[in-house]
Amino acid sequence: MKTLNWRRSAFTLIELLVVIAIIAILIALLLPAVQQAREAARRTQCKNNLKQIGLAMHNYHDVYAQFPINGGWDRPYSDKVGMLPFLERNNEFQSINYQQWPFSSWSGDNRQAFSGRLPVFNCPSNAQPNANGPAANFTYAINMGVMNYSNNGVTRTSGWQTNHNGMASCTGLANESDPPVTFATIPDGSSNTAAYAEFGMASFTPEPIGQRGFQTKGWVDGSRPHRLMRAECLSKTDSQDNSGGRHNMRGYGWAWSFMGVGTYYSHNMNPNDNGCHCHEGDWNGSNLFSASSYHTGGAQIALADGSVRFVSENIDNETWVRVGVRNDGQVVGEF
Secondary structure, eight states: OOOOOOOOOSOOHHHHHHHHHHHHHHHHHHHHHHHHHHHHHHHHHHHHHHHHHHHHHHHHHHHHSSOOOBOOTTSOBOHHHHHGGGGTOHHHHHTOOTTSOOSBTTBOTTHHHHOSOOGGGSOTTOOOOOTTOSTTBOOEEEEOOOTTBOSSSSSOOBOSTTOOOSSOOBOOSTTOOOOOOOGGGOTTOGGGSEEEEEOOOOOOOOTTTSOGGGOEEEEEOTTSOHHHHHHHHHTOOOSSOOSSSOGGGTTBOTTBOOGGGTSEEOSSSOTTOOEEEESTTGGGTOOBOOOOOSSTTEEEEEETTSOEEEEETTSOHHHHHHHHOSSSOOOOOOO
């Protein structure tokens, strides 16, 4: 009789462990690449959102001969509301009841029109919903310029209530309104002036744990030149939320023009710096909120000419300041 040689058909335990280890190594190598690809896609969509906002801003100017305005205490609607028809959101625009306030943490008015979370106003990389609720979140703000801009560090030339120097036109109570911003009032050039930027939302976390770029700190002196205001804001290492309960408001209620929800940002602070509040005209836009993002190393901005750029958080602050001011007559360097 022939002797049959049976061959083993199963793995040994050692072989199985080796295979599992190889698979684990491959997953560890591939996972960062997959995450990077996903973030690249989110970053591209975020850039496209800013492009759409920039185009809507230009279309608004074509129709009304001025850029979108923001309200103040007695005119609470934000620039985003005026751009709705140019962002293919005419249904929301037609649903507005101007006898009511925008939907906000202080008011449930205009819920039908304004309580929705619109993708065009939200960067997909920003996964953190606002602490006041995710309904009407937004992560893009209009440039209100530089508070207390000063060439010599002593004399303030612009950047306060009724005299903001960015793209935001803050209107409200009598003698508290900026004139509308038009192409004619951007002598520094639309390609050298920021219009909108993204910002990251995050709940308040005490220092040193808190991620500074997403934190809104306490209050700074609103009477000093811009460099001193930035230095004071950077020095704050809050162990508790000293913003008067406003920190977690940023990013809530895209239709509301109130500074506290983050409708505006300033160029006092570099991208991913922490931001601060300021008493000077805060109902009509004045603040030291920074641009920030969940992208690595900086944030994206839309310039007044409609183009979109990624700006490093390490940009020279004076260059960043000049990008934020539309009418200082200074040469803007490379950025």
